[in-house]
Amino acid sequence: MSEQVTSNGSETALTSETIETLHQRVSVRSYADKPVDDATIDAVLAAAFRAPTSSNIQSYSVVVVRDQATKDKLAVVTGGQKHVAKTPVFLAFCADLTRIELAKQRAGSDIDDNNLEMGLVSSIDASLVGMAAYLAAESIGLKGLMIGAVRNDILKTAEILELPKRVFCVFGMCLGWPDRVPPQKPRMDRLATVHHERWGAGPAGDQGGLLTQYDKDLAGHYESRGMATEPDSWSAEINKKFNNDLRKTLRADLKQLGFDFI
Ligand SMILES: Cc1cc2nc3c(=O)[nH]c(=O)nc-3n(C[C@H](O)[C@H](O)[C@H](O)COP(=O)(O)O)c2cc1C
Incomplete structure (x- = not known):
């Protein structure tokens, strides 16, 4: 090391x-x-x-x-x-x-x-x-x-x-x-994802501010690659992806495969 x-x-x-x-x-x-x-x-x-x-x-x-x-x-x-x-x-x-x-x-x-x-x-x-x-x-x-x-x-x-x-x-x-091999996507600041002793203590308490910063960082990454993005890149992607229609039949399909998930 x-x-x-x-x-x-x-x-x-x-x-x-x-x-x-x-x-x-x-x-x-x-x-x-x-x-x-x-x-x-x-x-x-x-x-x-x-x-x-x-x-x-x-x-x-x-x-x-x-x-x-x-x-x-x-x-x-x-x-x-x-x-x-x-x-x-x-x-x-x-x-x-x-x-x-x-x-x-x-x-x-x-x-x-x-x-x-x-x-x-x-x-x-x-x-x-x-x-x-x-x-x-x-x-x-x-x-x-x-x-x-x-x-x-x-x-x-x-x-x-x-x-x-x-x-x-x-x-x-x-x-x-x-x-x-493409350039790496930036990750959220560890200040947002690592909590010490209790959730939200210290800098991690500012989830909104850290997320706004990450939206900008990710938008910058996509722009530098000439890829389309929204200014609030991550939030916009998540908003689009996660909705009630996402894999709606999954629970019923898993039951057919022998997994109850209840
Ligand atoms: C469980 C899981 C499923 C994923 N499924 C897909 C997929 O179906 N298609 C795809 O292009 N990338 C998929 N990915 C890759 C993610 O999009 C990718 O890890 C994420 O955007 C971060 O980029 P990076 O891995 O280059 O850091 C998946 C990643 C995980 C962990």
Whole structure:
């Protein structure tokens, strides 16, 4: 470990290879025409499965997709995201209750009345493995991004991946050797997101002021890239994205897949 100022300007007292890998991370949507072999994906996933798991339930599965026809179908579900079709490998991180169900059945019971807690812990488990895989991949020079748009039609995604009951895809991940790496998006000031001892103590109490500053910073980032934005960039995007029509059938669809979330 050494002392330094990181490349994206966030001053920190200490750094390490892992910290620096995280500081360099950015979502990449353009990949070189170079395969990512099975041994590489195996190394990434083997490391990722050391992620902590709630009560050791290991309630996740990963579907490794290389088949072009399958990636094309997933790209349609995600609203035509080209990087999903073009990625050398797509990893589908799934919440998976099948092994829990098996253990319960062997004990003469079932999980027919599974609830919000089981849905949450399995989704958290899948997310932790996903982030660990992403970090492992980044550490060896792979780049990519997470794909939540698989939940645009969670039933269709399940059908494409032939997921059984009690399994749903929480998010996917494109991974490849990078072609074009965009500049990093600024993050909110840590003063807004880190609270000491109690929420809102000190500078974090000025959430409105910090948010106004971030809106400007993000607008500046998009403008510097020649991209369209509103002056209140982040707030405008969030306002557009989050409304009552967002994935309205999700709860009913998840129930069909064997997750109650009630
Ligand atoms: C769970 C999750 C789902 C995401 N889904 C998508 C997606 O469907 N399509 C996409 O282009 N980016 C997706 N992203 C990437 C985010 O848009 C991106 O992380 C965010 O804009 C910040 O940019 P950065 O990762 O380059 O810092 C997703 C990220 C996460 C964590």
